[in-house]
Amino acid sequence: MRFELAGISQGVPVSCRHALIVLMALALGGQVWAAPPPSVHGGGATFPFPLYAKWAYLYKAKTGLALNYLSIGSGGGLEQLRAKTVDFGASEFPLPDRQLEAQGLLQFPMVVGAVVVGMNLPGVPSGELKLTADVLARIYLGEVTTWNDRMIRDINPGLRLPDLPITVIHRADGSGTTWLFTQYLTRSYPAWGKTVGAGPSVSWPAGAGGKGNEGVASYIKTIPGALGYLEATYAIQNTLATASLRNRDGQFVTPSPAAFEAAEKQADWSAPVGDGTFLLDLPGPATWPIVGASYILIYKNQPDAAKAKSLLDFLDWCLSEGRGVAKELGYVPLPDGAVQRNRAAWTATIKSGGNPVWPKVANSEGKS
Amino acid sequence: MTSPDSRPAPGPEAEAGFRLRRGPQSQTGDKIFKGATTFFALVVLALIASICVVLYVKGHLAVSTFGLKFLWNTAWDPVKEDFGALPSIYGTVVSSLLAILIATPISIGIAVFLTEMAPPWLKRPVGLGVEMLAAVPSIIYGMWGLFIFAPIMARTVQPWLKAHLGALPLFQGPPMGIGMMTAAIILAIMIIPFIASVARDVFSLVPAMSKESAYGLGATTWEVIRGVVIPHTRSGLVGAIFLGLGRALGETMAVTFVIGNAHKISPSLLSASNTIASTLANEFSEATTPIYTSSLIELGLILFLITTTILALAKFMLWRIAAQVKGADR
Amino acid sequence: MSRPRGEGGRFLRRKFVNIAMLILSGASAIFGLFWLFWILGTLVWRGVPALNWAFFTQLPTPPGMAGGGLANAIVGTLFITLVATVIGVPVGLLAGTYLAEFGRQTALGRTVRFVADVMTSAPSIVVGVFVYAILVQPFHGFSGLAGAVALAIIMIPVVVRTTEEMLKLVPNSLREAALALGAPYWKVVMRVCYRRVFGGLTTGILLAIARVSGETAPLLFTSLNSPYWSADLTKPMGTLNVTLFNYAMSPYDDWRAKAWAAALLITMGVLCTTVVARVVVSKTQIGRS
Numbered sequence: 001m002r003f004e005l006a007g008i009s010q011g012v013p014v015s016c017r018h019a020l021i022v023l024m025a026l027a028l029g030g031q032v033w034a035a036p037p038p039s040v041h042g043g044g045a046t047f048p049f050p051l052y053a054k055w056a057y058l059y060k061a062k063t064g065l066a067l068n069y070l071s072i073g074s075g076g077g078l079e080q081l082r083a084k085t086v087d088f089g090a091s092e093f094p095l096p097d098r099q100l101e102a103q104g105l106l107q108f109p110m111v112v113g114a115v116v117v118g119m120n121l122p123g124v125p126s127g128e129l130k131l132t133a134d135v136l137a138r139i140y141l142g143e144v145t146t147w148n149d150r151m152i153r154d155i156n157p158g159l160r161l162p163d164l165p166i167t168v169i170h171r172a173d174g175s176g177t178t179w180l181f182t183q184y185l186t187r188s189y190p191a192w193g194k195t196v197g198a199g200p201s202v203s204w205p206a207g208a209g210g211k212g213n214e215g216v217a218s219y220i221k222t223i224p225g226a227l228g229y230l231e232a233t234y235a236i237q238n239t240l241a242t243a244s245l246r247n248r249d250g251q252f253v254t255p256s257p258a259a260f261e262a263a264e265k266q267a268d269w270s271a272p273v274g275d276g277t278f279l280l281d282l283p284g285p286a287t288w289p290i291v292g293a294s295y296i297l298i299y300k301n302q303p304d305a306a307k308a309k310s311l312l313d314f315l316d317w318c319l320s321e322g323r324g325v326a327k328e329l330g331y332v333p334l335p336d337g338a339v340q341r342n343r344a345a346w347t348a349t350i351k352s353g354g355n356p357v358w359p360k361v362a363n364s365e366g367k368s
Numbered sequence: 369m370t371s372p373d374s375r376p377a378p379g380p381e382a383e384a385g386f387r388l389r390r391g392p393q394s395q396t397g398d399k400i401f402k403g404a405t406t407f408f409a410l411v412v413l414a415l416i417a418s419i420c421v422v423l424y425v426k427g428h429l430a431v432s433t434f435g436l437k438f439l440w441n442t443a444w445d446p447v448k449e450d451f452g453a454l455p456s457i458y459g460t461v462v463s464s465l466l467a468i469l470i471a472t473p474i475s476i477g478i479a480v481f482l483t484e485m486a487p488p489w490l491k492r493p494v495g496l497g498v499e500m501l502a503a504v505p506s507i508i509y510g511m512w513g514l515f516i517f518a519p520i521m522a523r524t525v526q527p528w529l530k531a532h533l534g535a536l537p538l539f540q541g542p543p544m545g546i547g548m549m550t551a552a553i554i555l556a557i558m559i560i561p562f563i564a565s566v567a568r569d570v571f572s573l574v575p576a577m578s579k580e581s582a583y584g585l586g587a588t589t590w591e592v593i594r595g596v597v598i599p600h601t602r603s604g605l606v607g608a609i610f611l612g613l614g615r616a617l618g619e620t621m622a623v624t625f626v627i628g629n630a631h632k633i634s635p636s637l638l639s640a641s642n643t644i645a646s647t648l649a650n651e652f653s654e655a656t657t658p659i660y661t662s663s664l665i666e667l668g669l670i671l672f673l674i675t676t677t678i679l680a681l682a683k684f685m686l687w688r689i690a691a692q693v694k695g696a697d698r
Numbered sequence: 699m700s701r702p703r704g705e706g707g708r709f710l711r712r713k714f715v716n717i718a719m720l721i722l723s724g725a726s727a728i729f730g731l732f733w734l735f736w737i738l739g740t741l742v743w744r745g746v747p748a749l750n751w752a753f754f755t756q757l758p759t760p761p762g763m764a765g766g767g768l769a770n771a772i773v774g775t776l777f778i779t780l781v782a783t784v785i786g787v788p789v790g791l792l793a794g795t796y797l798a799e800f801g802r803q804t805a806l807g808r809t810v811r812f813v814a815d816v817m818t819s820a821p822s823i824v825v826g827v828f829v830y831a832i833l834v835q836p837f838h839g840f841s842g843l844a845g846a847v848a849l850a851i852i853m854i855p856v857v858v859r860t861t862e863e864m865l866k867l868v869p870n871s872l873r874e875a876a877l878a879l880g881a882p883y884w885k886v887v888m889r890v891c892y893r894r895v896f897g898g899l900t901t902g903i904l905l906a907i908a909r910v911s912g913e914t915a916p917l918l919f920t921s922l923n924s925p926y927w928s929a930d931l932t933k934p935m936g937t938l939n940v941t942l943f944n945y946a947m948s949p950y951d952d953w954r955a956k957a958w959a960a961a962l963l964i965t966m967g968v969l970c971t972t973v974v975a976r977v978v979v980s981k982t983q984i985g986r987s
Contacts, residue, residue, distance in 0.1 A: 041933075041934070050761045053925075054760040057759065057760045066926045068934065071944075083834075083835055084839075085838050085840055212948075217948075218947055218948060218949045221949050237761070237950065238950065
């Protein structure tokens with residue numbers, strides 16, 4: 001910027017300068033006096049963010065532990081965990097065992113959620129529109145471009161579809177949600193796997209990218225004719241219309257906690273996580289096809305024992321007393337068997353200076 | 369504009385004559401003072417140098433992996449780890465050029481208004497208003513663009529364009545509201561005050577004598593502007609435009625909200641796109657692999673080099689017109 | 699004076715063109731101001747309803763839960779801006795002093811002046827990436843300090859240039875008079891020059907502060923964000939700008955409303971500072987027609 005300034009003797013009015021100084025002093029004082037800063041930082045997927053944020057909020061009211069979860073995408077969480085700028089990472093995209101070994105990480109599931117297809121189609125109420133995996137893949141490949149395309153009409157006889165172009169929304173950032181969705185598309189429509197593939201971040205042939213699940217929901221909400229994939233909670237919380245998907249049994253299912261639970265109940269939680277797709281496309285008449293678990297990653301070797309213990313206490317609380325909150329928000333809490341396995345893993349593997357951090361003896365009472 | 373004294377400041381060298389009468393303390397004081405100020409001047413240089421160095425070092429992995437191919441590779445595939453800068457560069461350059469196209473006539477119009485046409489009582493408030501436009505933070509432009517402007521584009525302007533000019537490749541694709549066109553318009557609004565204020569300063573450099581001579585010959589105000597002011601300040605105007613261009617190229621927040629975030633090169637103005645700045649804003653904190661991060665940093669380096677070059681050119685042109693005026697005055 | 703024959707029509711046409719151009723240039727000015735009023739109007743219309751006592755005093759609530767406020771973000775912004783000012787202003791001030799006092803004709807002076815001019819318009823996101831590379835990655839943590847440093851880097855060139863411009867306006871006769879009285883040079887600068895243009899310097903600094911308090915991109919990967927109070931510069935700190943970015947991109951109505959309120963707050967702060975600085979400046983300006 002260019003300035004034509006002349007010599008001034010008074011300049012800014014005195015009162016203004018004083019006000020500014022007072023304001024700055026207040027800011028400084030307020031900060032110093034205020035409550036202690038967050039003790040635990042986590043970062044990662046936007047998929048479980050509403051839940052983690054609510055859990056952290058309630059837990060803070062209960063115990064005073066301030067946990068700051070940074071919703072920056074699965075990729076971001078992993079990256080920040082690697083750079084050790086956060087204490088735990090969160091992702092729906094589980095890392096393979098050898099990578100976990102190499103980096104010294106423990107990975108465990110925390111909650112189950114689902115990916116739904118949100119849309120903004122004026123005149124078509126939620127749940128009315130039916131889609132199949134291959135039509136969905138074709139839409140995302142840019143082959144099906146209008147809502148009243150023949151392929152969509154064929155599966156929706158009797159539904160009046162407007163001649164509106166489909167605005168495809170995907171993710172602009174690295175995401176476990178994307179990974180789940182593209183995994184689903186890959187196994188259901190081979191051409192997708194050949195051209196685009198699956199991953200937390202892919203080369204999208206069509207559409208616009210939203211930042212985080214929030215960005216996708218935001219775009220769907222504002223653009224008529226938009227269609228996008230996002231985590232179920234975001235669709236519920238923002239009253240987005242959703243589409244029904246055809247599941248493995250050939251039935252068209254509308255997304256609902258019961259449909260997600262149908263998948264969760266069938267999965268074998270005692271088996272190793274593998275590539276994490278064990279909840280996708282499971283059989284059953286009322287099973288939702290795109291279900292996934294959200295994982296948390298922590299370093300096995302913790303430098304700060306107290307901090308590690310507070311974190312594990314928090315996670316334990318979430319898995320036990322926080323189950324109601326998860327249900328409320330549209331997630332599916334982990335089954336008991338999986339919770340027990342988590343606790344056993346914590347005791348066995350999380351160590352600080354060689355000593356286990358979380359000796360789970362009988363009850364979790366009396367821990368601070 | 370008062371011309372500052374171009375003679376060198378007296379400085380400690382001028383004290384030579386007084387040195388005998390001064391004690392050693394004042395000499396040390398002066399040495400420290402000169403040293404401190406020189407040091408911080410060097411800090412400024414060190415800053416720009418370190419930015420370049422750090423960006424290059426961190427981007428080296430991408431540079432060595434992809435080489436020059438990075439610049440024209442159109443892929444941006446984190447799965448296959450194939451990264452190319454072309455879509456982002458394309459988005460950056462096209463959105464900025466479109467913005468300049470829209471903003472230049474308006475900015476020059478505003479500058480003309482403020483220097484030649486406006487009555488004195490109107491000059492100050494209008495001038496202040498234009499500068500307030502510059503002061504509005506860019507994230508506000510982005511937010512306003514996404515929530516207020518983009519829906520209007522999606523509902524009225526873009527469908528109209530598609531209905532009447534839809535055959536052109538410029539208007540293909542769904543009218544999303546977000547995309548290249550909206551981003552370019554928002555950028556244009558953002559850079560109008562910058563170009564306008566520099567143009568205004570440049571116009572005021574025209575010697576009154578030249579203008580008065582033209583008026584004396586019976587020229588109208590517009591003819592004076594077209595025939596005297598603009599030719600006289602051509603270099604400065606180009607400098608102002610380059611300044612606006614430099615600004616537009618580096619703009620992040622206003623663009624990230626409305627550009628649609630798609631790594632694609634498309635001739636359609638309605639399509640979603642990406643600029644280097646919006647790519648960085650969206651993807652930097654979560655690049656999962658070292659090559660991904662390195663490619664992003666290389667993008668940042670490219671952006672930095674492009675904007676620095678454009679801004680340097682702008683400065684050069686503005687310096688040239690200032691020198692021209694000084695020369696003409698003599 | 700009689701006009702040559704055939705000139706009558708041409709004269710009218712010239713007059714017409716002149717008026718047409720006047721109208722066009724006036725229209726450009728109106729066009730520019732139109733956007734300003736529209737944006738400010740939207741901010742007020744959307745932002746004011748969300749401004750309440752809770753907004754200024756409470757901490758954020760999780761998504762989907764109504765209520766809460768952005769108190770920590772407001773204070774965080776002030777705090778980070780304060781630290782950025784403390785870092786950036788002395789550097790800029792002294793570098794600008796070098797340019798005006800010692801470096802008017804030197805090669806170093808010319809280079810620094812050029813670099814500072816170029817850096818005033820440098821892309822702020824690149825500065826954010828740079829500070830991430832030097833302050834966040836090596837120390838394994840996002841921090842308010844990194845954010846403040848990023849803002850300081852953006853501030854420095856602005857302060858350098860305004861300081862130089864202001865000091866150059868102090869007449870040399872003043873300096874020579876002070877020197878003649880036996881003052882050491884550093885006293886001449888600090889006691890005489892600075893004092894003489896103190897108002898202008900403050901104005902320049904205020905404008906630089908206004909400029910950086912509106913910046914978001916450099917804070918995205920340096921100070922990140924936090925929903926809690928924090929005085930710890932070594933940890934992420936909530937700022938109004940980044941919170942605005944997150945909230946605006948979100949689909950929650952409650953968050954979006956708060957985003958508008960935050961936008962209103964930031965814009966008002968920046969505009970008031972700018973207007974105050976400029977109005978005071980132009981009141982005592984010499985030479986502007």
